[in-house]
Amino acid sequence: MLGLNxxxxxxxxxxxxxxxxxxxLLQPFPTDSGLAQFNAGYPDLMQRxxxxxxxxxxxxxxxxxxxxxxxxxxxxxxxGSYSTVWMFKLLNYNVLPGLVLAxxxxxxxxxxxxxxxxxxxxxxFSILTLAFAQMSFNLAxxxxxxxxxxxxxxxxxxxxxxxxxxxxxxxxxxxxxxKMNSSWIMDLGPWQFTFNFGYYFCAVIAIxxxxxxxxxxxxxxxxxxxxxxxxxxxxxYTGVSSRPYTLAAFVISGMYAGLAGGLLASMDPLAGxxxxxxxxxxxxxxxxxxxxxxxxxxxxxxxxxxxxxENIFSKINDQVLHGWFAFLPDGLExxxxxxxHPFVGKGWHLTLGLLFMLVVVFLPGGLVELGQRIRNMFxxxxxxxxxxxHKPQQSxxxxx
Amino acid sequence: MDVILLQILxxxxxxxxxxxxxxxxxxxxxxxxxxxxxxxxxxxxxxFCSVTVQRxxxxxxxxxxxxxxxxxxxxxxxxTPYVMEWFGESTGASIIDWSVPLAILFSIPIMITVGFxxxxxxxxxxxxxxHADQILVTFGLAIxxxxxxxxxxxxxxxxxxxxxAFTGSFDFGLLLGFAENTIIYPYWRMVYFxxxxxxxxxVFSFLQFTxxxxxxxxxxxxxxxxxxxxxxxxxxxxxxxxxAAAVAGVAGVMYAPINSPNYHMGMDFLVLSFVxxxxxxxxxxxxxxxxGFMLGILESFASMNMIKNIIPGIDxxxxxxxxxxxxxxxxxxxxxxxxxMEE
Numbered sequence: 085m086l087g088l089n090x091x092x093x094x095x096x097x098x099x100x101x102x103x104x105x106x107x108x109l110l111q112p113f114p115t116d117s118g119l120a121q122f123n124a125g126y127p128d129l130m131q132r133x134x135x136x137x138x139x140x141x142x143x144x145x146x147x148x149x150x151x152x153x154x155x156x157x158x159x160x161x162x163x164g165s166y167s168t169v170w171m172f173k174l175l176n177y178n179v180l181p182g183l184v185l186a187x188x189x190x191x192x193x194x195x196x197x198x199x200x201x202x203x204x205x206x207x208x209f210s211i212l213t214l215a216f217a218q219m220s221f222n223l224a225x226x227x228x229x230x231x232x233x234x235x236x237x238x239x240x241x242x243x244x245x246x247x248x249x250x251x252x253x254x255x256x257x258x259x260x261x262x263k264m265n266s267s268w269i270m271d272l273g274p275w276q277f278t279f280n281f282g283y284y285f286c287a288v289i290a291i292x293x294x295x296x297x298x299x300x301x302x303x304x305x306x307x308x309x310x311x312x313x314x315x316x317x318x319x320x321y322t323g324v325s326s327r328p329y330t331l332a333a334f335v336i337s338g339m340y341a342g343l344a345g346g347l348l349a350s351m352d353p354l355a356g357x358x359x360x361x362x363x364x365x366x367x368x369x370x371x372x373x374x375x376x377x378x379x380x381x382x383x384x385x386x387x388x389x390x391x392x393x394e395n396i397f398s399k400i401n402d403q404v405l406h407g408w409f410a411f412l413p414d415g416l417e418x419x420x421x422x423x424x425h426p427f428v429g430k431g432w433h434l435t436l437g438l439l440f441m442l443v444v445v446f447l448p449g450g451l452v453e454l455g456q457r458i459r460n461m462f463x464x465x466x467x468x469x470x471x472x473x474h475k476p477q478q479s480x481x482x483x484x
Numbered sequence: 485m486d487v488i489l490l491q492i493l494x495x496x497x498x499x500x501x502x503x504x505x506x507x508x509x510x511x512x513x514x515x516x517x518x519x520x521x522x523x524x525x526x527x528x529x530x531x532f533c534s535v536t537v538q539r540x541x542x543x544x545x546x547x548x549x550x551x552x553x554x555x556x557x558x559x560x561x562x563x564t565p566y567v568m569e570w571f572g573e574s575t576g577a578s579i580i581d582w583s584v585p586l587a588i589l590f591s592i593p594i595m596i597t598v599g600f601x602x603x604x605x606x607x608x609x610x611x612x613x614x615h616a617d618q619i620l621v622t623f624g625l626a627i628x629x630x631x632x633x634x635x636x637x638x639x640x641x642x643x644x645x646x647x648x649a650f651t652g653s654f655d656f657g658l659l660l661g662f663a664e665n666t667i668i669y670p671y672w673r674m675v676y677f678x679x680x681x682x683x684x685x686x687v688f689s690f691l692q693f694t695x696x697x698x699x700x701x702x703x704x705x706x707x708x709x710x711x712x713x714x715x716x717x718x719x720x721x722x723x724x725x726x727x728a729a730a731v732a733g734v735a736g737v738m739y740a741p742i743n744s745p746n747y748h749m750g751m752d753f754l755v756l757s758f759v760x761x762x763x764x765x766x767x768x769x770x771x772x773x774x775x776g777f778m779l780g781i782l783e784s785f786a787s788m789n790m791i792k793n794i795i796p797g798i799d800x801x802x803x804x805x806x807x808x809x810x811x812x813x814x815x816x817x818x819x820x821x822x823x824x825m826e827e
Contacts, residue, residue: 142650153616200808207519207615210809211762218755222804229799347517362755366623373620425634434635437627444621 103287107277113261114274127280129395133388134286134345140292140371140383142340146333148378151313155210155365156217160190161340162360164345166433169238169355177247177257179350190342193333198334237356257350282351309333338468374443376450385451400428486666491784497673499780500680504735505757506772508728514704514767515721518607519615519623524754525629526729530736531745532633535642538583541567582647591733593726599729603722634747641744646672673733684773739796759807765820779803
């Protein structure tokens with residue numbers, strides 16, 4: 085179906101089903117129970133899952149397939165956000181022109197940066213992309229203030245032209261009249277599920293993005309990109325120049341990032357320069373690696389995992405901890421709280437850093453590899469026909 | 485003329501910090517072949533060593549002074565640092581005053597230990613892994629170190645004053661025959677520059693004139709052959725990692741009075757230092773030092789109003805711009821060696 089083989093179709097259907105039922109799946113605890121704070125089914129967070137999923141899928145097309153580690157992808161995210169907000173300012177709050185412009189502008193940006201950066205490879209490429217991103221960040225903060233509104237961040241004001249707005253135009257972001265912040269809340273006993281239009285809008289785009297990247301992974305073009313990663317020299321010897329392929333991959337992943345940035349601005353019509361900082365670029369690298377670079381599902385998992393941590397884990401404070409361990413004797417309770425305190429709440433970055441190190445050291449394939457290992461543990465049936473030497477070998481992972 | 489001189493001087497102290505960090509990065513890269521993203525964190529730990537020493541030296545006990553009263557009318561409590569009690573008032577006060585230079589002595593063993601633990605505990609396992617993995621794991625380590633420091637010292641910058649003898653500024657203009665107050669340069673920045681020259685000179689002469697340094701240089705050139713000659717090169721490289729950590733650490737200690745230490749100062753310096761290393765040429769020690777000073781001075785020139793009026797915003801991007809230009813025209817950097825990091 086849709087040009088996919090049976091396995092991929094099944095995979096895509098599972099992904100679609102998971103996305104559709106996300107508001108229910110992420111809300112497993114009744115709202116009045118003590119575990120309700122682990123619920124992630126509120127619109128803002130679900131939108132972020134989808135948006136950063138798109139960002140990470142795009143990054144994975146570059147890093148997972150070609151092995152080029154870009155440390156400047158946040159620049160495209162920022163450019164996308166700015167373009168979308170500008171469309172809000174000039175036309176009206178319909179997100180479609182903004183998203184289209186975001187993709188086009190970030191694609192042009194990626195073409196320019198990629199054309200220069202891809203002349204070098206390895207760590208030099210990382211440094212070049214980092215340099216470009218930092219330059220954009222610094223300029224957005226200082227000289228480009230007329231375009232970016234500097235430190236305040238770009239937002240829509242009442243005296244903006246908004247030529248398509250009309251008399252009684254909608255004053256929040258919308259998609260042909262469907263407002264992004266409109267939600268339908270379903271109460272089911274003690275459970276409460278929120279179905280938000282903004283989330284479903286992002287989710288549909290994310291599924292399209294996922295489908296496109298699936299097709300890229302399975303296409304001859306994707307095969308060429310893998311060839312760049314495994315042995316660029318040999319590829320050159322066969323008379324193929326790798327530059328057009330890497331540049332195309334770079335531009336595609338830049339456009340994904342721009343789209344994600346545009347969606348961020350569509351959910352909340354605001355764009356700030358800090359979205360372009362190199363720590364933001366580092367974040368998408370973390371997501372991709374944590375989930376599993378070069379796999380289809382990994383980056384999405386990683387994005388969801390990190391965003392979940394950021395929102396839920398950072399809310400756990402000492403009082404919550406005391407609540408959990410209240411059944412223990414006082415001394416033990418205080419000791420446990422004292423022990424866990426640096427890792428939760430404001431310290432969640434510490435947990436993230438540790439986790440990330442553990443993943444890179446022990447699980448170079450990320451969460452996906454963990455899943456595979458666990459699955460293999462459970463079905464250890466020696467297969468008589470499994471002669472791995474005479475089957476096509478799986479290409480080794482980037483991190484091997 | 486005086487403006488140009490002033491900008492060169494202004495560039496020197498930042499350039500010294502870049503050069504010292506880049507020197508350590510290059511040492512690690514040249515010996516172990518590891519791209520260390522946690523090097524900025526080592527610089528930061530060094531800066532917090534001076535904070536720690538200052539706090540330890542200022543540890544005080546409280547006594548009640550019956551002759552004075554506080555604003556509520558109660559007898560006032562007076563804090564006396566222990567060092568003042570032990571060494572007498574004036575000696576104690578000057579020990580506290582000189583806490584930043586004293587912190588160097590304290591930081592060197594600490595930094596070498598930290599470097600040793602890092603190398604043996606983590607980085608050792610990453611020699612054979614691709615550079616992307618090394619970048620990622622040290623990036624994670626940098627986050628962890630930064631958060632640990634934040635947990636202990638809080639998120640706010642901690643002012644760490646230089647000794648009173650170095651607080652003023654020196655009027656270079658008078659010395660060189662310009663008008664008064666044209667070229668004013670703080671003493672501590674002069675000290676920092678001189679200090680960085682001493683450290684850089686020390687590292688170079690250690691590599692050039694000692695047997696140990698000779699073996700290390702041989703190992704940098706051809707690790708396998710040195711191993712075949714029956715020398716345990718790994719042990720020496722581990723020591724070099726400790727040394728590089730110590731260089732970054734003392735650079736941080738001395739930088740504390742210039743810029744109050746905060747937990748993310750390492751990350752701020754790291755990005756620029758990497759640019760410096762790449763501009764200088766991966767694996768080239770003189771290149772790293774040269775590029776460090778060069779970029780520091782260029783940065784301070786670009787922040788002159790005269791130049792900013794011609795090209796707005798140039799001060800923000802000059803370093804990156806130069807890096808891009810150099811990488812595109814001289815792919816190996818200024819003084820890069822052939823065959824190092826050329827995939």
